[in-house]
Amino acid sequence: FREEREDCNEKWINFSKYGLKYDLETKLYGQHVAAQVILKTVTGFMNNENPKKPLVLSFHGSTGTGKTFASQLIAKNIYKKKTISSFVHLFSVTAHFPHKEKIDTYKTQLQEWIRGNVSNCPRSMFIFDEMDKMHPGLIDIIKPYLDFSDNLDRVLYKKAIFIFLSDAGGVKINEVTMKFWRDGREREEIQLKDIEKELSQSVFNNEDSGLRHTSLIDKKLVDFFVPFLPLEYKHFIQCGLAEMARQGLPPDNSAIKRLADELTFFPKEERVFSDQGCKLIANKLPFFI
Numbered sequence: 001f002r003e004e005r006e007d008c009n010e011k012w013i014n015f016s017k018y019g020l021k022y023d024l025e026t027k028l029y030g031q032h033v034a035a036q037v038i039l040k041t042v043t044g045f046m047n048n049e050n051p052k053k054p055l056v057l058s059f060h061g062s063t064g065t066g067k068t069f070a071s072q073l074i075a076k077n078i079y080k081k082k083t084i085s086s087f088v089h090l091f092s093v094t095a096h097f098p099h100k101e102k103i104d105t106y107k108t109q110l111q112e113w114i115r116g117n118v119s120n121c122p123r124s125m126f127i128f129d130e131m132d133k134m135h136p137g138l139i140d141i142i143k144p145y146l147d148f149s150d151n152l153d154r155v156l157y158k159k160a161i162f163i164f165l166s167d168a169g170g171v172k173i174n175e176v177t178m179k180f181w182r183d184g185r186e187r188e189e190i191q192l193k194d195i196e197k198e199l200s201q202s203v204f205n206n207e208d209s210g211l212r213h214t215s216l217i218d219k220k221l222v223d224f225f226v227p228f229l230p231l232e233y234k235h236f237i238q239c240g241l242a243e244m245a246r247q248g249l250p251p252d253n254s255a256i257k258r259l260a261d262e263l264t265f266f267p268k269e270e271r272v273f274s275d276q277g278c279k280l281i282a283n284k285l286p287f288f289i
């Protein structure tokens, strides 16, 4: 049995709008704002044979709220080989470029890496993890690729998708969500506009944010800021059940509840939102069944 080689053509790259819609609606819990933005932008972009610039989405939210997971759902519905496609590139900023003093070497490496991958296949997807920890010098390196450049060094960049993941702005998003809850309003009432402005201000003007000094925002290189809301107790249970199914275990609500009891939720008294989202479930589950 020899595995077929993955090529950069429709046989291997075939976007399914309905697949993405289904996955966002049934697998990504508690993220109605993100789901809507993702579906609209990715569909519009993938159905356009001649986009003017690459699609650039910046995902924000606290840990374990589904930023990486959502980007995997996008990849799954574009590439036949899903997340293991050779056209999907997950890049962890701190893991790949740990030494600040080597910044100049990294700049060249990053440039060549993006260029090489896109010339191999224009419909490539790049996911940059921990974007807020990225050196501003490296962000500057990526900027030209995100812009309206028709044929930068004769490579076609405008069909690529760039997704940036970061915790930056998570605190603000949590505040807005908590305010809705305190006011007795439905979570589903939260709209992108309720968060977007505050989010971009807190991410790009905040002293603590690594993205502060970048001109990604004023150059309008990011098409959308996508907020990931803090997950509630009920989403935590949903994640737990999904994880059990993934691990081939029969559903057991009480085990997940015991697991939740061990973890922290906020506000402290009411225990509504999970501090670590769904992050620790997969690893902790075996100890609770």
Ligand SMILES: Nc1ncnc2c1ncn2[C@@H]1O[C@H](COP(=O)(O)OP(=O)(O)OP(=O)(O)O)[C@@H](O)[C@H]1O
Pocket: 027, 028, 029, 030, 031, 061, 062, 063, 064, 065, 066, 067, 068, 069, 070, 165, 166, 167, 231, 239, 277, 278, 279
């Ligand atoms: N909203 C969600 N819906 C369904 N599953 C989720 C959700 N959020 C997290 N999970 C589950 O938890 C795991 C960890 O989440 P994920 O890695 O996507 O979080 P993240 O937001 O990228 O966190 P970090 O900022 O720490 O990287 C996922 O693989 C998924 O199984």
